[in-house]
Amino acid sequence: MKETSWNDIKEAIYMLVQLVPIGKVVSYSAIAKVLGISPRTVARALVQNPMPIIVPCHRVIMKNRNLGGYTPRNPQFKRKLLEIEGVAFENSKVSRTSIYDKELWHKLDLSL
DNA sequence: ATTTGCTCAGCTC
DNA sequence: GAGCTGAGCAAAT
Numbered sequence: 001m002k003e004t005s006w007n008d009i010k011e012a013i014y015m016l017v018q019l020v021p022i023g024k025v026v027s028y029s030a031i032a033k034v035l036g037i038s039p040r041t042v043a044r045a046l047v048q049n050p051m052p053i054i055v056p057c058h059r060v061i062m063k064n065r066n067l068g069g070y071t072p073r074n075p076q077f078k079r080k081l082l083e084i085e086g087v088a089f090e091n092s093k094v095s096r097t098s099i100y101d102k103e104l105w106h107k108l109d110l111s112l
Numbered sequence: 113a114t115t116t117g118c119t120c121a122g123c124t125c
Numbered sequence: 126g127a128g129c130t131g132a133g134c135a136a137a138t
Contacts, residue, residue: 006122028133038120043132048122062133069132 009035010045014055016104023086024100027063034108043069058082063101065093 012035020026028039035042046057058078062068067078079089088095 032133039133040119040131041121044120044122047132057132060132064134067132 004035004037006045009037009041010048013042013045014051017055017057017059019107020056020059020100020104023098024103025059025061025082025087025094025098026104027061027099027101028068029063030101030104031060034105039063059085061094065090065096065099067092067094 013031016031016034017026028042031042032039042060046055046060049055049057058081060068067082079092082094083089087098090096
């Protein structure tokens with residue numbers, strides 16, 4: 001089998017992020033575990049992001065329910081955007097009910 | 113609830 | 126070839 005190509009990992013991440021429904025969010029570790037990589041690699045891939053249009057980075061958050069980095073330029077905008085999508089917020093944090101991580105793993109037959 | 117340390121991978125020198 | 130930084134995570138206090 002081919003080694004985990006950097007470009008391939010990015011592709012997988014984009015696919016997973018696009019697979020997340022509106023009003024829901026996924027954490028870096030979720031994608032990282034699914035791909036068998038470290039959460040930092042996922043973040044790194046999102047930073048590289050050749051196609052930001054197909055990769056809604058704003059839909060990817062930390063496992064701590066925090067928004068993560070994304071863009072320290074307009075953090076308010078990101079929260080608002082997610083809120084419009086239908087994501088429930090809890091005092092500057094994403095509500096656990098809007099987390100799609102577990103569902104994602106289950107969808108991939110990983111079972112955690 | 114808050115603080116500290118660790119880990120993994122890519123990027124730079 | 127070696128070292129550094131980082132869009133995080135987990136554990137300890």
